[in-house]
Every structure is written in structure tokens, then in C-alpha cells.
Amino acid sequence: MTENARPRPLLRTVVGEALRRHRQEQQRTLAEVAREACVSVQYLSEVERGRKEPSSEILAAVCDALQIDLSELVVEVGQELAFDRVPAEVVRLRLASITSIAPAPMAPPAPRSSTTMLMAA
DSSP: OOOOOOOOOOHHHHHHHHHHHHHHHHHHOOHHHHHHSSSSSHHHHHTTTTTTTHHHHHHHHHHHHHHHHHHHHHHHHHHEEEEEEOOOOOOOOOOGGGGSOOOOOOOOOOOOSSOOOOOOO
């Protein structure tokens, strides 16, 4: 990592932020959502703060309680991670001249039989 590069955010942090954002947009309390998702208020709070890494079952339950699709949450989190990502260094490659590459010799045709064989390179 270079001096100016920020550390990449943890997945659990971005997931927690997204869940909290959805809950707050709905003007719902931690207690309401936790009760519907069948998790403790403390646990949901820790998930929202990025301190706990929830299982897929917990994420699905919280998404159901928030009435959002798990797939929507995953896409939203993926977009945030992609946007926050430090740009990669660009590596330029020189193209080889196509004329300098000799074609591979052709194999003689195989004798025909009732068995068909498919070969891939």
C-alpha cells in the first residue's frame, strides 16, 4: 500500500452501514428490527457498527425485517466497495506482431469411425 492509499474498508463495516442506513430511512428502532429478525438488540447494534460479521442467515433475517432483498443489499455493498476501492496501477503491455508468429502445423485428418471425439485447445 502506498503512503497516500487509504486502507480498504472491511466487508462487515460496509454491510453494517448499509443496514443502519436502511433502518434509519424507515425511521425504525434497533429494537423493532431486532425483534422481527429474532436477534438481540446488542447483536444487531454490533452488526450495524461493523463489529460483528453476520452469517448469511442473520443477514437474510435482518433484510426480511427491513423488507429489502438480500440481493439488493449485496449489490449496494458491492457498489460501495467498488467505488471506495483504490485505483489499481495500470500496466501497459506491448502487442507482439502477429506476422512473427508461425502457425502451428496441421495434423493429418483422422480416419473416420463411428466414434466422435471433441478436442479443445
